[in-house]
Amino acid sequence: MLRSVFLAAADSSRLGRLVSSATLSKNAARRFVAGDDVADALRAARELADDGLAITVDHLAPETSTAEQAKAVRDEYTELLGRLASAGLTPAAEVSVKLSALGQRIDDKLAFEYALAVCAAAADAGTSVTLDAEDHTTTDSTLEILAGLRKDYPSTGAVLQAYLRRTEGDCRELATTGSRVRLCKGAYSEPESVAFQDPLDIDKSFVRCLNILMSGEGYPMVATHDARLIAIAEDRARWFDRSAEEYEFQMLYGMRTEEQARLAAGGNIVRVYLPYGEQWYGYLMRRLAERPSSVSLFGRALVPG
């Protein structure tokens, strides 16, 4: 119930404008978002790198409805990648990109062209790009664009969502040499026709997908805060003889930081998903949808005025 309230709030631009303008809510968001601009992202990335963590930086862009906005997102990422390299933060830091922000809903050829430019900037910076997964209507287009990008930039990463019924098949397709696949549960509100709804069914799907990725030839990136799934991933890595360099864990900035440190101290690669940008409101609502108990953290701060 609370999950759907927060997911609806994430899509409400009116509420977003109201909440985003309140200084208090901005301060509360800081725990989960690096800040508004590239300088904030660099500062937070430096702190994470100093703690021995890898990073994937995500720019929280306004919703893209014109080609100009998509171009601005491309330019933001090329600037970000140049500055990450100048600051000596690559290859520890890579970037995560939403194709919708690069114009996928306007024209997927445009999104491909701009994503290619971001991949080129990442290659110049000595790092790579991962394409975030969005709602299920974009999955086919995203995987097609991924295949196109990987012809020139084979290290471009994919994200697969365990809640989608199709994902076991996608894991099989992508568990090949050189392929980087982030496996997560999935963060959107999806219909039963395409997605498991019961949390236990989603967890079981996650484990089936994990088995395929860990036994395959690619590089699995296990994105979860769920202690049980983390333990299963460690077990599968041992079972399939993967060394600590042959897979990684990923968690969101500000979430389970002690667990991030514990895994890193144990010799694991741990990559932190680090968002920055003025459009933090929708991102924050999705996190609250996943973990409504965090609402006490924001409680008063989310009420503007």
Ligand code: FAD
């Ligand atoms: P949950 O189902 O949220 O939690 C399960 C259990 O984990 C809880 O019961 C609790 O035991 C434990 N737990 C969780 N959080 C905490 C906490 N803060 N403190 C203590 N215990 C906790 N989704 C997409 O749709 N597309 C993407 O591209 C995408 N990229 C992602 C990238 C990363 C790095 C991560 C970590 C997630 C990403 N997600 C993405 C979001 C993902 O799909 C899930 O919605 C989100 O991670 C919540 O699921 P979970 O596996 O972490 O566990």
